[in-house]
Structures are given as structure tokens and as C-alpha cells.
Amino acid sequence: MDDCIFCKIIEGDIPSRKIYEDEDVIAILDMSQVTKGHTLVISKEHVRNILDYSDELAARVFSKVPKIARAVKSFDPDCKGLNVLMNNEEIASQSVFHSHVHLLPRYDETDGFGLKWETHTNDYSGEDLDQIMHAIKKELN
DSSP states (O other): OTTOHHHHHHHTSSOOOEEEEOSSEEEEEOTTOSSTTOEEEEESSOOSSGGGOOHHHHHHHHTTHHHHHHHHHHSOTTOOEEEEEOOOSGGGTOOSSSOEEEEEEEOSTTSSOOOOOOOOGGGOOHHHHHHHHHHHHHHHO
16 A cells, blocks of 8 residues: 555565564564564554454464564563563554554553453353354354
8 A cells, every 4th residue: 555654664664663573464673662672563464353354364464473572571671571462453552554553562560552441241141141142153153
């Protein structure tokens, strides 16, 4: 796509700090460096997000994530873990509409990244959960 920053990076039109590349993905340091080593694993095929993946493309792209994640986790002995994050659509904080996975090394609770998890256990009855389950399962068929 002509106006896609990740397509331009893949084509070499925009410089990047490339960590890994093969026929399916490119992995680069994110310029924002939310945490030290913040890496993006980008599908070379332009797809908007996870909702547009074929099964074949998903298998090719996501099979590369563990190898790259292990390298990102291991490069700094102070890294205690990492978050694997993918934002899909604007409501979910996707800002570049070319599929990519964030690998965010974690050092401590004050490293600059956090997630807010708010549980709603008491908002749903067992019957509500059964209805949700069946509705989702219907979409799989």
C-alpha cells in the first residue's frame, strides 16, 4: 500500500532497526521503545490485522513470534518477562493498520508499560456466560 509506513519499511524506503527478516515477517525495534527492546513483528503481507489473516498466513507469521520473543527476552539479563500484544482496530489501540505484534520486555512494575484488567465476574450469570459461549461457537461454524 502506497501510504503504509510498514510497507515502506519492508520495501526499504524507510530505514529501520531490523532485528530479523525472512520471507514472511520483519522484526524491528519500535521507535517508541515503551520498554527497552520493544520490538514489532510485522507481517510482510499487508493485512489490516488479525481479523484479515488466512489460516495459512497466520501459521507462517505466528510461528516466528516465539523465536523472536526468546531473543528479545534474553538480550538483557534484567528482563524478567515480556508481554506479547496485538492491537486490532482503533478501539483496541491499533494506530498503524498493517498487522503487527508488539513484544514488550518487562523489567519491573515501573518500566513504563501496564495493562488495566477489570473483572466483571459478578456482572454475568452462568446463563449469560452460556449464551455468550454458544453465540461465539456458532460463529466458528
